[in-house]
Structures are given as C-alpha cells and as structure tokens.
Amino acid sequence: MSLSFLEGLRFARVDSPLHRADPRAKFAMALSFFASSLIFTNALALLALFALQIPIALMGRIARRWARSLRGGAFLAILIFLMNFLTGQGASFSIAMSLRFFCLLSSFSIFFLTTSPDDLGLALEQCKIPYAISFTFTTAVRLVPTMAMDAQEIIDAQRSRGLELERGKLLRRVRNYIPILVPLIVCAIRRSLEMAEALESRAFGASERRTSLIALRMGAGDFAIVALSIALLASSIYISRSFQMPSLEALDSLLSFKWGFAQPAALGRIPKA
Amino acid sequence: MIEVEGLVFRYPNGFEALRGVDLRIGDGEFVAIMGENGAGKTTLVKHFNGLLKPTLGRVLIDGVDTRDASVAELARSVGLVFQNPDRQLFSETVREEVAFALRNFGFSEEIVSKRVERILGMLDLSEYADTSPFLLSGGERKRVALASVLVWDPKHVILDEPTIGQDHLQKERLRDFIMQINDQGKTVVIVTHDVEFVAEAKPRVVLMSKGEIVGDGRAEEVLSDRDLVDRASLIRPQISELADSLSDKGLPRGLIDAYSARSAILRLLRERHVPELP
Numbered sequence: 348m349s350l351s352f353l354e355g356l357r358f359a360r361v362d363s364p365l366h367r368a369d370p371r372a373k374f375a376m377a378l379s380f381f382a383s384s385l386i387f388t389n390a391l392a393l394l395a396l397f398a399l400q401i402p403i404a405l406m407g408r409i410a411r412r413w414a415r416s417l418r419g420g421a422f423l424a425i426l427i428f429l430m431n432f433l434t435g436q437g438a439s440f441s442i443a444m445s446l447r448f449f450c451l452l453s454s455f456s457i458f459f460l461t462t463s464p465d466d467l468g469l470a471l472e473q474c475k476i477p478y479a480i481s482f483t484f485t486t487a488v489r490l491v492p493t494m495a496m497d498a499q500e501i502i503d504a505q506r507s508r509g510l511e512l513e514r515g516k517l518l519r520r521v522r523n524y525i526p527i528l529v530p531l532i533v534c535a536i537r538r539s540l541e542m543a544e545a546l547e548s549r550a551f552g553a554s555e556r557r558t559s560l561i562a563l564r565m566g567a568g569d570f571a572i573v574a575l576s577i578a579l580l581a582s583s584i585y586i587s588r589s590f591q592m593p594s595l596e597a598l599d600s601l602l603s604f605k606w607g608f609a610q611p612a613a614l615g616r617i618p619k620a
Numbered sequence: 621m622i623e624v625e626g627l628v629f630r631y632p633n634g635f636e637a638l639r640g641v642d643l644r645i646g647d648g649e650f651v652a653i654m655g656e657n658g659a660g661k662t663t664l665v666k667h668f669n670g671l672l673k674p675t676l677g678r679v680l681i682d683g684v685d686t687r688d689a690s691v692a693e694l695a696r697s698v699g700l701v702f703q704n705p706d707r708q709l710f711s712e713t714v715r716e717e718v719a720f721a722l723r724n725f726g727f728s729e730e731i732v733s734k735r736v737e738r739i740l741g742m743l744d745l746s747e748y749a750d751t752s753p754f755l756l757s758g759g760e761r762k763r764v765a766l767a768s769v770l771v772w773d774p775k776h777v778i779l780d781e782p783t784i785g786q787d788h789l790q791k792e793r794l795r796d797f798i799m800q801i802n803d804q805g806k807t808v809v810i811v812t813h814d815v816e817f818v819a820e821a822k823p824r825v826v827l828m829s830k831g832e833i834v835g836d837g838r839a840e841e842v843l844s845d846r847d848l849v850d851r852a853s854l855i856r857p858q859i860s861e862l863a864d865s866l867s868d869k870g871l872p873r874g875l876i877d878a879y880s881a882r883s884a885i886l887r888l889l890r891e892r893h894v895p896e897l898p
Contacts, residue, residue, distance in 0.1 A: 497707060503671050504708035506691045507700040508768060509724030526720070529710035533754065537706065 357412075357492050358463050364568070365407035365461045370470035372569035372576075373458055376403075379576035380454035383583035384447050389592040390439050393446035396583075400453050409460040416456040417449060424448050438602040464489050466563075473563050479552065486542075494535060501530045621647055622668055622698075622776060622807070626677035629663055637663040639831040640677070645809065647775070650802045652818045652839070653811045655828035656853035661811045662703075664828070665778045668809075669698040681776070696725065699774030703781040705765035709753040714745060717753050718768045725772055739771045743797070758785045776807040783814045795821050819843060819857035819876040827852050840874045 365373070380400065387393050404413040424445040431441035464485050471481035505526045506512075512523050565573075586592075622645040629638040637660045645651055653661045666672040667679045670686040679686045681694055702708060711717035715736055722732045740746045743763045748756060753764050762785060770777065779798075783791050795817065802808045812818060818825060818839055825842040827835035827849075835848045842848060844860045856876075863875040863884075870888055875881045 500702070500704070501707045503666065504702045506671060507669055507695055507702070508708070508721040509692045509695050509772075510720075511690070511692050511724070526708075526710045530707055533709075534706055 363408040369569040370466040372572040376576045377454045377458035379580045384450035390443040407461045437599040623680040628676035630675045650823040652823045659828040660831040670694040697775045699769040700778045701769045705761040715749045779810045
C-alpha cells in the first residue's frame with residue numbers, strides 16, 4: 348500500500364518559473380481551476396480543463412510528481428465513478444465527476460508542489476491574516492509528510508500482526524482501516540498537544556505585530572498569472588452559460604446500469620407539492 | 621533459520637539503505653543488531669517478515685523466499701515488535717488489543733482467550749486486561765505491544781528497540797524475559813543502541829554501519845573492539861573502558877559486564893597478594 352497520493356502534495360524544491368512566482372498569484376490560479384471545474388458537469392469541458400494544466404505542470408518541472416499524485420488519486424476517482432454509475436447517474440456524468448476530481452486534485456497538487464510552506468506562511472501573513480491562523484495553516488501543510496510517515500509505520504505494524512487490508516468484501520475492507528486510523532488520529536492529537544506546549548514555552552504569540560525579513564512583491568509575471576486566472580474563470584462561466592457543449596451522452600445508452608427497479612421513472616411520477 | 625543473501629535495498633527515493641548484506645541466523649539464536657542511526661537495522665529486520673522485499677539478493681525464512689509469501693503468512697513464524705507502541709495500539713481494552721493478531725490468524729475464540737490470559741500473566745499485565753491501552757504508561761504500552769506479538773507464539777521474535785523508555789527494573793525484567801523465551805528455543809533478534817543492555821545479556825552481536833555489516837561475533841569480542849564500535853557511532857560499555865585503562869595492571873581485555881569484571885579483579889588481587897604472604 349502506498350501513500351503516493353500524499354507525496355504528490357509535498358513541496359518539491361526545484362527551480363522553475365512557477366516556483367519563483369508569487370504564492371498569491373499561484374493561489375489565484377489554483378482557485379480559478381478549482382472553481383472552473385465545479386462549474387462544469389460536462390466531461391469534454393472538464394477534460395479540456397484538465398489538459399490545460401498539463402503544460403503548467405511541465406513548466407513547473409514537477410510533471411512526474413504531479414502524475415504520481417494523480418495516480419494515487421486514481422482509486423478514489425474509480426470509486427467516484429462507480430458511486431455515480433451504480434446509483435443510475437449515467438456513464439457520461441459519472442466520467443465527468445471522476446474528471447472533476449482529477450481537476451481539483453491537480454490544481455492543488457500544482458499549487459502545493461511549487462509553493463514552499465515558508466512562502467505560503469508569508470503570503471498569508473501579508474494578506475493581513477492573524478499570525479495564529481496563518482501559523483496553523485502552514486503547520487498543517489508541514490505535518491502532511493510527517494503524518495504520511497506515521498501512517499506507513501502504522502500500516503507496517505498492523506500488517507506484521509496479520510492484518511490483511513485487501514482481504515474480504517467491501518464492508519470488511521472498510522473495517523480493516525480501523526486499526527490504521529485509530530493510532531493515526533491518536534498520534535496526531537498527541538503530537539499537536541506536545542507541539543502546543545513547545546510553542547508556548549517558546550513564547551508563541553508574545554508580540555502582537557510581527558514583521559518579516561522577506562517582503563513579497565508581485566511582479567509583471569505574477570500579474571499576468573492573476574489576469575489569466577481571472578480570464579479562465581470568466582470564460583468558464585461564459586461558456587457554461589451560453590453554449591450547449593457536445594457531450595458524451597451517446598455513451599449512456601451504450602453503457603447503462605439499472606437496479607432491479609427503475610428509479611428515475613418512479614421518481615418522475617411523484618406529484619409535485 | 622533466517623538467511624539473508626546479498627541483500628541490497630533501495631527506497632523509492634533512491635536512498636540505498638542496505639548495500640549487500642549477508643547474514644545467517646540459526647534457530648534458537650539470540651542476536652543483537654547494533655549500529656548508528658540510519659545504519660539500516662530497521663530496514664534489515666523489516667525484510668524478515670516481508671514488509672520490505674529485496675531490491676537485489678534474497679531473504680529466506682525457514683527456506684521460504686520472502687518474495688513468494690505474504691506478510692501475514694510470514695508473520696506466523698516471524699513476530700516483529702515495533703519500536704513505538706503508539707503506532708499500533710487501537711483497541712478499547714488491553715485484552716482486545718492482544719487478541720487482535722490471533723483473530724487475524726483465525727484462531728478459535730477458546731484458544732484466543734486462553735492464550736491472551738497466559739501472555740498477559742507472563743508480562744505482568746493481567747491487572748490491566750480491561751483497561752484502555754491509551755491510559756497506560758509508556759513502559760506498560762510497550763509491554764502490551766510485546767504481548768500482542770508474542771501471543772501467537774512465533775518461532776522467531778524480532779524486537780526493534782525494546783529497551784527505549786523502560787526504567788532499569790523493567791529492562792532487567794525484559795532481559796530475563798528474553799532469556800526465558802530464548803531458552804524455550806525461540807530465535808530472538810533485538811535491534812538496539814543500548815550497549816549496557818547488550819553487555820549484560822551477551823548475545824551474538826551484529827554491528828552495522830552505513831548499510832553494511834561491519835562486525836559479527838560474540839558480544840565480548842565485538843563490544844570491546846574500540847575501532848569497530850567507533851565506526852558504528854556507539855560507545856563501548858563502561859566496564860570495557862575500565863578494563864582497557866587497567867590492562868597494564870594485568871586486567872584482561874574483552875570484559876564488558878560488571879560480574880565478569882568483578883571476578884577478574886578479584887583474581888588479580890589474589891595473585892598479587894599471595895607472594896607477600898609468609
């Protein structure tokens with residue numbers, strides 16, 4: 348069992364134009380992709396949205412790690428597809444929902460892979476967010492790899508005690524995760540309590556106003572990123588409202604799954620109140 | 621029998637943790653694997669129950685290649701106790717925690733309860749059977765983790781840093797316990813930094829450094845070898861330092877524990893005094 352999915356959200360220390368860009372601009376870009384993928388329910392549009400992120404990942408020189416995080420998310424994507432498909436949503440819609448998940452994952456994967464936790468904290472602070480909040484946020488991001496290590500260690504320990512995660516039917520498989528999740532949560536709580544004590548003994552929050560050594564400044568390139576992000580979001584809204592997108596609905600009749608009873612038809616007959 | 625042949629292991633990030641390890645541990649042996657942080661000790665023992673599979677070379681457990689068996693199958697004969705009990709305890713009571721592995725291996729409820737009671741008794745945990753493992757002290761949690769593995773009676777027992785967080789009395793009890801199960805014929809492998817613990821228990825010592833085995837022999841030989849011990853970033857037992865500094869007075873080298881040092885010093889004193897007697 349691998350945790351490559353979390354690995355794909357971990358900052359990669361390489362040099363690229365995207366790494367040098369202002370974290371606020373990159374955040375705007377991630378948000379724009381995030382919002383756009385929530386606007387569309389059309390598989391082709393979501394595919395285009397996804398394809399748009401490929402050159403960005405290449406530019407950031409993080410394509411391999413980015414791909415790894417997507418591969419890690421593949422299981423969830425399949426689950427999303429099945430959940431939709433088996434509840435009678437139709438193949439094209441189910442595919443679109445899986446693609447939407449990939450778009451969301453990808454936009455934040457690119458953001459976190461190219462933004463160091465330090466930059467992130469700096470950006471939050473300079474957006475006038477109280478230090479306690481920005482610190483909490485950056486600490487959470489920093490703790491992701493630590494928790495991934497904890498999880499791996501816990502999985503190893505439980506497998507050594509004969510736990511077989513991939514055994515049994517679906518319900519049994521879900522239950523198999525209890526021996527993993529309980530120690531993981533307990534460890535996280537213990538760690539945060541210890542951290543709180545350590546922070547307090549180092550006079551956390553003693554000064555109201557903190558100044559920072561490095562000041563962030565938006566350059567021309569950063570403004571270009573923000574402008575393009577706004578343009579992307581605006582055109583997503585425009586396209587979704589004014590065009591009928593070609594869809595994959597032909598798939599629906601080819602691939603269809605129905606439970607023993609015909610749900611949609613039955614629902615249609617219920618008189619509206 | 622645990623056989624390791626030409627074992628090389630590379631982590632996915634490219635770090636080569638083991639660089640050609642050959643090791644053979646016979647049934648019923650008592651072995652301590654020692655070495656600096658990052659020497660590859662834990663990586664090595666994680667190969668013994670198949671949690672990690674060799675990049676190159678192979679590991680055989682009683683003749684079975686670890687690549688051909690699942691972790692659960694190997695775990696039946698190789699019990700691995702991890703360093704940090706907090707990364708495995710999850711049940712509501714100590715009794716349930718200890719029974720977990722037995723249920724995974726499909727033992728009947730009757731055998732489960734019999735074995736659980738017995739191991740709790742052996743490890744001084746009976747009074748906590750219905751307590752939540754999270755309410756116990758660090759040392760007690762460590763013993764629960766130990767019980768949760770020994771309960772299925774594996775033929776080979778691997779303990780990763782068993783002495784960490786234990787006070788002196790508990791360490792002594794742990795040593796007696798290890799000796800006891802070793803006397804019953806179990807292979808016991810401990811991974812440890814605790815030189816004094818090893819000096820008293822005197823197992824075979826396998827010394828590792830930077831992914832390789834640099835020393836292998838009786839505890840007296842390995843732990844009194846200054847260069848070898850330095851190389852593995854360990855410090856020799858205090859008795860060994862003392863024996864060295866008194867070697868010009870006739871104290872033999874290779875002493876590592878207080879008991880044998882005492883008899884050597886007494887012998888020395890007797891020899892010195894005899895000629896002066898009338």
